[in-house]
Every structure is written in structure tokens, then in C-alpha cells.
Amino acid sequence: MQDIDNVSATKSFGGWHKQYQHQSQALGCAMRFAIYLPPQAQTQPVPVLYWLSGLTCTDENFMQKAGAHRIAAELGIAIVAPDTSPRGDNVADNDGYDLGQGAGFYVNATEAPWDQHYRMYDYVVNELPKLIEAQFPVTQKRAIAGHSMGGHGALMIALRNPQQYCSVSAFSPIVNPSQVPWGQKAFSAYLGTNKNHWQQYDSCLLMAASSGSVQPPALVDQGEGDNFLPEQLQPEALVNAAQQSNYPLTLNRHRGYDHSYYFIASFIEQHLRFHAQYL
Amino acid sequence: MQDIDNVSATKSFGGWHKQYQHQSQALGCAMRFAIYLPPQAQTQPVPVLYWLSGLTCTDENFMQKAGAHRIAAELGIAIVAPDTSPRGDNVADNDGYDLGQGAGFYVNATEAPWDQHYRMYDYVVNELPKLIEAQFPVTQKRAIAGHSMGGHGALMIALRNPQQYCSVSAFSPIVNPSQVPWGQKAFSAYLGTNKNHWQQYDSCLLMAASSGSVQPPALVDQGEGDNFLPEQLQPEALVNAAQQSNYPLTLNRHRGYDHSYYFIASFIEQHLRFHAQYL
Numbered sequence: 001m002q003d004i005d006n007v008s009a010t011k012s013f014g015g016w017h018k019q020y021q022h023q024s025q026a027l028g029c030a031m032r033f034a035i036y037l038p039p040q041a042q043t044q045p046v047p048v049l050y051w052l053s054g055l056t057c058t059d060e061n062f063m064q065k066a067g068a069h070r071i072a073a074e075l076g077i078a079i080v081a082p083d084t085s086p087r088g089d090n091v092a093d094n095d096g097y098d099l100g101q102g103a104g105f106y107v108n109a110t111e112a113p114w115d116q117h118y119r120m121y122d123y124v125v126n127e128l129p130k131l132i133e134a135q136f137p138v139t140q141k142r143a144i145a146g147h148s149m150g151g152h153g154a155l156m157i158a159l160r161n162p163q164q165y166c167s168v169s170a171f172s173p174i175v176n177p178s179q180v181p182w183g184q185k186a187f188s189a190y191l192g193t194n195k196n197h198w199q200q201y202d203s204c205l206l207m208a209a210s211s212g213s214v215q216p217p218a219l220v221d222q223g224e225g226d227n228f229l230p231e232q233l234q235p236e237a238l239v240n241a242a243q244q245s246n247y248p249l250t251l252n253r254h255r256g257y258d259h260s261y262y263f264i265a266s267f268i269e270q271h272l273r274f275h276a277q278y279l
Numbered sequence: 280m281q282d283i284d285n286v287s288a289t290k291s292f293g294g295w296h297k298q299y300q301h302q303s304q305a306l307g308c309a310m311r312f313a314i315y316l317p318p319q320a321q322t323q324p325v326p327v328l329y330w331l332s333g334l335t336c337t338d339e340n341f342m343q344k345a346g347a348h349r350i351a352a353e354l355g356i357a358i359v360a361p362d363t364s365p366r367g368d369n370v371a372d373n374d375g376y377d378l379g380q381g382a383g384f385y386v387n388a389t390e391a392p393w394d395q396h397y398r399m400y401d402y403v404v405n406e407l408p409k410l411i412e413a414q415f416p417v418t419q420k421r422a423i424a425g426h427s428m429g430g431h432g433a434l435m436i437a438l439r440n441p442q443q444y445c446s447v448s449a450f451s452p453i454v455n456p457s458q459v460p461w462g463q464k465a466f467s468a469y470l471g472t473n474k475n476h477w478q479q480y481d482s483c484l485l486m487a488a489s490s491g492s493v494q495p496p497a498l499v500d501q502g503e504g505d506n507f508l509p510e511q512l513q514p515e516a517l518v519n520a521a522q523q524s525n526y527p528l529t530l531n532r533h534r535g536y537d538h539s540y541y542f543i544a545s546f547i548e549q550h551l552r553f554h555a556q557y558l
Contacts, residue, residue, distance in 0.1 A: 011504065011533075012541035064540065067346035225290065254290075261343065262291035 013073035040076035047141035047279035052150030106153030166278035223257030319355035326420035326558035331429030385432030502536030
């Protein structure tokens with residue numbers, strides 16, 4: 001069993017918010033993650049929602065700002081929030097907020113210098129759930145959700161691993177990274193210029209091709225006052241993909257809401273109740 | 280009417296979180312505050328809860344981390360969060376986190392160099408409510424609450440201005456600043472070494488002497504896992520003061536909770552419902 005070091009422990013809504021640090025084998029560096037254990041976890045194993053955050057975030061943003069503990073405590077769901085990239089002085093970085101540390105895009109990089117550490121796909125899909133299920137009182141029922149870059153990560157990971165996740169949801173996700181500036185910049189750097197290699201990480205392409213396989217139910221919420229909506233997000237592309245494969249996708253649009261955590265906080269209760277139906 | 284500049288506007292739980300900047304006459308510097316306007320404010324004036332934050336905070340911490348918008352939106356209460364001190368390059372400061380900028384202690388300083396700008400008492404009691412009531416769709420029904428240094432501020436201000444506030448509440452407040460290190464350091468600097476001048480800002484002394492005047496109902500919540508509890512907070516001193524004046528004070532102690540915003544988030548709903556009874 002891997003060693004993990006407890007960094008903090010804070011009581012919240014009758015449960016515990018804890019941060020841990022461990023040496024990640026997938027990423028080759030020290031990583032911190034946060035876990036919210038609801039009160040029910042003190043007496044029985046609980047299912048887990050994995051939350052993937054957006055650009056510039058760490059394990060802290062969602063836990064501090066989303067107001068999710070209250071509902072997780074009611075429903076008996078643990079929440080695990082990893083960091084958004086490998087970190088450290090020896091880890092490649094870039095001056096842009098949308099590339100390098102804080103911007104791992106949940107892919108396995110194949111291009112130098114990123115291929116040394118940037119394997120967030122392997123970390124989130126394999127290493128982290130294995131560690132969580134070995135170390136904490138949780139079941140093997142998993143859901144996955146995220147925001148923006150993390151919404152891309154959640155959808156893409158659920159679509160590629162439909163047996164592993166009961167359900168998937170996203171706020172303001174990057175659904176079609178091959179076609180928008182954020183995704184094109186990151187994928188060019190991490191995966192190279194051969195766009196065939198990008199397809200495995202593009203939720204629209206994955207969803208359109210998902211007929212015949214298990215399809216975890218998907219919920220997406222998008223604010224119509226989101227500055228990134230027209231250029232970077234374009235959720236209608238995901239709706240088109242869902243129509244091609246008859247995918248169980250619900251998209252809710254909300255007038256006036258922007259890209260911030262205030263939007264997430266306003267609707268996180270509906271997302272947790274959505275996942276609770278399947279967990 | 281004073282000019283105020285809108286800095287941000289974000290939809291949250293059907294209402295709006297907004298930040299404004301204005302030139303404060305009481306403080307002699309530019310100040311930022313935040314207001315949460317619940318959906319009800321679009322059609323009718325709503326009462327206001329003033330929230331005073333703790334050491335190192337700005338107008339942002341409570342709004343981002345407390346999860347209060349959800350309940351304020353249900354109850355139809357606006358929330359106003361000022362900064363915790365005057366700010367700026369021309370404003371006196373100190374290297375300590377517990378003195379100077381971010382640590383105004385809600386007093387009117389009388390000692391140099393602090394007396395030039397540090398008049399947070401006047402700002403919170405007079406200037407800010409006047410501005411809020413002139414600029415926003417609110418009634419003149421006011422409640423006041425705060426955390427730690429801001430819990431001291433809320434209790435002290437309600438006790439000195441009982442006609443102005445329908446109710447008061449605090450999380451982990453500094454109730455007896457004359458007797459604890461945080462208060463003694465700040466009061467020595469801002470008010471000088473004559474402890475007679477400190478009494479007007481000490482909630483225990485004010486509460487003990489409140490018989491015969493209006494007594495706004497008070498609610499205090501304290502975590503028993505709070506590192507600052509034995510040395511800085513000592514809520515039993517406030518209970519003793521309440522017994523002397525038959526003050527309507529409720530103190531709730533919570534096993535395991537610490538001094539953080541996770542504690543506030545866990546119990547903010549009870550505080551807002553408490554205030555709603557009187558607003």
C-alpha cells in the first residue's frame with residue numbers, strides 16, 4: 001500500500017475534510033489531494049464522487065467554494081478532489097495560465113518536455129481510485145464531475161471508462177477541445193500536432209462514437225453569462241454528439257450565470273442528487 | 280449621495296453578488312465592499328445582515344466560502360461584507376497579521392500613526408449603512424454578525440448601538456479583547472495603554488452593563504477543536520457577562536470544529552434563520 005501523509009483535517013457538516021500528500025507513481029512527483037468524508041463514512045463504506053477542477057485550481061477551490069459538503073453529508077457521498085496537474089520545481093511549466101502546472105488537461109502527454117510528468121489521465125483513472133479505495137472507507141461505486149477543463153476531464157474519462165463510473169456531470173465543460181483555443185493550445189503541446197492523437201481526449205468525438213457501449217448518464221450545466229461560452233465551451237456540440245449515439249445527456253442552460261464558483265455553488269446540489277441516484 | 284463604482288457582478292442562487300469601491304470619508308481611503316442581493320430585492324426592499332470578517336480577510340472570504348447565499352436567497356436577506364481595515368500604500372501597516380491592514384479590530388484609533396485612517400467603528404456603524412440604504416433596495420432593518428475579530432466587532436457594535444440592530448451573532452468571537460493577547464496587542468497600538476479607553480470596545484464589559492437598555496438577541500457558536508479557544512476566545516466570559524445583565528445570549532459549542540470557514544459554513548444556516556426571526 002502506498003504511503004500517504006495527512007496534511008490537514010477539518011470537521012465540516014459532521015464529516016471531515018482532509019488533505020493528503022503522496023508520491024505519485026503515474027506523475028513522478030509529490031501530489032496533494034483532498035477528500036471529504038461524510039458522517040456516514042464513520043460507520044460504513046460510502047461511494048465516491050471524483051471532482052476535477054479547472055485551470056489554475058488546486059485541490060482546494062472546490063472544497064472551499066462549492067458548498068458541496070452539506071449535500072454530501074446528507075447523501076452519504078465522499079468527494080475526492082485531486083490537483084489539476086503535476087507540481088514542483090522539477091516539473092515542466094509555462095508562463096501561460098492555460099498550459100503547464102495547474103493546466104494538466106487530464107491527458108497523458110507524449111511530447112517533451114511534458115511527457116516526463118504530465119500523465120494526469122493515468123493518475124485520475126488508475127492510481128488515485130486505487131489509492132482511495134485502499135486507504136479510506138469507500139465502496140467501488142464511483143461518479144465523476146468537474147468544471148471547465150475539469151468538466152472536459154470528467155466527461156472524457158467517463159466516456160472512455162464507462163464501466164468505472166456510475167454517472168458523470170460537468171459545469172461549463174470544454175466539450176470539444178480539438179476545436180477550441182484552450183484545447184488546441186494544450187493538446188498541441190502535450191500530444192503534438194498530429195490531430196489523430198487528440199481524438200481519444202475529445203468528449204464530443206467519444207460521445208458520438210459511444211453507441212453500443214455502456215453510457216453513464218451525463219448532466220451538464222452551463223451559464224449563459226459565461227464569457228468563455230461562445231469561443232471555448234460550445235455545449236451544443238455535445239448535444240449534437242449525444243444525438244448521434246442516443247446518449248443519455250441532459251444539458252441545462254442558466255440565464256445570467258458566469259464561469260465562477262458562484263455558478264457551481266448555485267447548482268451543485270442538483271449535481272450531487274443526480275449522482276446519488278446511480279451511486 | 281456618495282459615488283460608488285461597481286467592480287464585479289456575479290449571479291448566485293438567483294440573486295447577485297456584487298463588489299463596489301468607494302472613497303470612504305470615515306477612513307480617508309478607497310474601500311471595497313461586497314453585497315449579496317437576494318432575488319427578492321428585484322421587487323421589494325429587503326433587510327440587511329452586515330458581516331464582519333476576521334483577521335487577514337477582505338470582503339471576499341465570507342462570500343466565497345460560507346455558503347450563505349443559498350439561505351439568504353431563500354429568506355430574502357441582503358448581506359453586506361466590508362473589508363477588515365483601511366487599505367492602501369498611504370495607510371499605516373505592520374508586519375504582523377494581527378495589526379494594521381487586514382486587522383482594524385472595528386475601533387476608532389486614537390494613537391499615531393493609526394489615528395489617520397483606522398476608524399472602522401465609524402465606517403461600519405455610520406458610513407456604510409447610510410451608503411447601503413441610499414444606494415440599494417434595502418429596508419432599515421439591520422442585523423450584524425461576524426467571525427473571530429469580526430465576531431468581536433459584531434457583538435461590540437450591537438451592544439453599543441442596540442437600537443440599530445435587530446439581532447447579533449458571532450462565530451468564534453473575541454469576546455473579551457482587553458484580557459487576551461490579540462486584543463491587547465491591537466488595543467495598545469490603536470487606543471494606547473490607558474485601559475479605560477479599551478472598555479468601550481470590550482463585549483464582555485458592554486454586555487455585563489447592558490441591563491435596562493434594549494438587548495438585541497445574540498447567538499454565538501464556538502468550535503471546541505479551535506486552536507484559539509483557550510487563549511484568545513474564552514466564550515465562557517461572555518456567558519458570565521450575560522448572566523450579570525440577564526442578556527438573551529445563546530452559546531452553542533460544537534465538538535471537533537476548528538476556527539475555519541468550514542465551521543462557519545456548517546452552521547451559517549442556523550445563524551441566518553436566527554436573524555430572520557427578528558428582521
